[in-house]
Amino acid sequence: MKVFNIFFCVVFIIFAGLQYNDPDPYVWMPIYLYAATFCALAARHRFYRSWYIGGILVYLAYAVYLFFTKDGVVDWMQQHQAENIAQSMKATKPWIEDTREFFGLFICIAVLGINYVYSKRRKRNI
Numbered sequence: 001m002k003v004f005n006i007f008f009c010v011v012f013i014i015f016a017g018l019q020y021n022d023p024d025p026y027v028w029m030p031i032y033l034y035a036a037t038f039c040a041l042a043a044r045h046r047f048y049r050s051w052y053i054g055g056i057l058v059y060l061a062y063a064v065y066l067f068f069t070k071d072g073v074v075d076w077m078q079q080h081q082a083e084n085i086a087q088s089m090k091a092t093k094p095w096i097e098d099t100r101e102f103f104g105l106f107i108c109i110a111v112l113g114i115n116y117v118y119s120k121r122r123k124r125n126i
Contacts, residue, residue: 001118005043008111012036015104028101031059035108038115047119052112059112063105066098 016032019025034055038048071094 001115002043005039005115009036009039009043012039012108012111028104031062031105031108035111038112042115042119047115047122049116049119052116052119055112056109056116059105059109063102063109066102066105069098071098 012032012035016029016036019028019032022028038051038055041048
C-alpha cells in the first residue's frame with residue numbers, strides 16, 4: 001500500500017499543478033491536493049477514516065452534479081456519442097471538460113475508498 005499511496009500522491013500533485021491554467025483552479029487544486037495529502041499520510045501509515053468519508057461524500061456529490069448537469073457526462077454520452085475526451089479542450093466543447101472532471105473525481109473517490117477499506121482491515125489486524 002505504501003507504493004500505491006506514494007504513486008497517487010505524486011499523481012494528484014501533478015493533477016493539481018495542471019489545474020493552474022484551468023478556468024477554475026481554486027476548485028480543482030484543493031480537490032486534488034486533499035487526495036494527495038491523505039495518500040501521503042497513508043504512505044506513512046496514518047489513516048483518517050472520517051476524513052476519507054468526508055472527502056468521498058463531497059467528491060461524490062460533485063460527481064453526481066457533473067454527471068447530470070447540462071454539458072455533463074449524460075450529454076457527452078447521449079448528445080455527443082461519447083466523443084473522445086483526450087482531444088484538446090475547446091470552449092465550444094464544455095462537455096469534454098465536465099466529463100474529464102467527472103473521471104478525475106472518480107479516481108479520487110476510488111483511491112480514498114481503497115485507503116478507507118485498507119485502514120479498516122489494518123485496524124482489525126492490529
